[in-house]
Amino acid sequence: MQKIGKSEFNRRRVNFESDESRFPWLSMLLDSYAIIDTAIESAIELQYRSKQKGLACQNGCCHCCKTHKDIPVYPHELVGIYFYVTEKIKMPVRETLKWQLQFFKQTDFCPFLISSSCVIHILRPTACRQFNVFGTPCAEGEDPFFTRRDDVLTPNVNHTNQAFLTVLDFYEIKDDKKNFIQNNKIHTHVKNLRELKWLQLIKAMNDYDLKAASL
Incomplete structure (x- = not known):
C-alpha cells in the first residue's frame, strides 16, 4: 500500500491539541x-496534468450538499461531528444550526449547510472530502456522478484504506486489521447522514451551553 509522505501529511493535518488529550x-x-486530504490534493494535481481540467469546486459552491x-x-466521523458542533x-x-437540526427532514439539504457554507467543513466526512468535480461547475440540481462521471474524481482505494486503518482502534479492532479493511468490513458500520436524527x-x-453559562 502506497504511503502518504510525512511532510505532506503534517502540512494537511488539523490539530486540536488540548482536545486530542481529552479524546483519544x-x-x-x-x-x-x-x-x-493529502491524497486528494495529489489526485487533483494529477487529474489536471493528465486531462487539463481544473477543479470546478470553489468556495461558495454547495451543489453536492443539496443534491446528494x-x-x-461512519461512527468515528459522527463522534467528530458531535464534538465539533x-x-x-x-x-x-x-442557533441557526440547532433550528435546522431540529426540523431536518431527509428531503432537505444537508443540515450542516448554512448560507451556502458547510459549518463542519473542518471535520466533514470522508465522502464529502473525496467528492470533487472537474471542468464545468455543476448546474443547479445536477449530480455529476450520473450526468458526467468522467468529471468526478475517483478516490485512490489504497489511500482510503490507509485512512481507515488509522481509526480501527475506535472500533476495538486489534487483530488482522488489514484483513478487516480489505474485506470491506469497515463499511458495515456506515450510515447515511441524510437519514439520521x-x-x-x-x-x-x-447541555454544553448550560454548563458554559454556569461557569
Whole structure:
C-alpha cells in the first residue's frame, strides 16, 4: 500500500491539541482526514496534468450538499461531528444550526449547510472530502456522478484504506486489521447522514451551553 509522505501529511493535518488529550479517538480521526486530504490534493494535481481540467469546486459552491441523497458517514466521523458542533461552533451560527437540526427532514439539504457554507467543513466526512468535480461547475440540481462521471474524481482505494486503518482502534479492532479493511468490513458500520436524527446532538449542544453559562 502506497504511503502518504510525512511532510505532506503534517502540512494537511488539523490539530486540536488540548482536545486530542481529552479524546483519544480525535487524533485517529484527524490523522485519517490528513491522509485523505493529502491524497486528494495529489489526485487533483494529477487529474489536471493528465486531462487539463481544473477543479470546478470553489468556495461558495454547495451543489453536492443539496443534491446528494446518500452521504456516507461512519461512527468515528459522527463522534467528530458531535464534538465539533457541540464545542466549537459559535453564535449566531449555533442557533441557526440547532433550528435546522431540529426540523431536518431527509428531503432537505444537508443540515450542516448554512448560507451556502458547510459549518463542519473542518471535520466533514470522508465522502464529502473525496467528492470533487472537474471542468464545468455543476448546474443547479445536477449530480455529476450520473450526468458526467468522467468529471468526478475517483478516490485512490489504497489511500482510503490507509485512512481507515488509522481509526480501527475506535472500533476495538486489534487483530488482522488489514484483513478487516480489505474485506470491506469497515463499511458495515456506515450510515447515511441524510437519514439520521439529530435530537441527541441538539441536547448535547444545549447541555454544553448550560454548563458554559454556569461557569
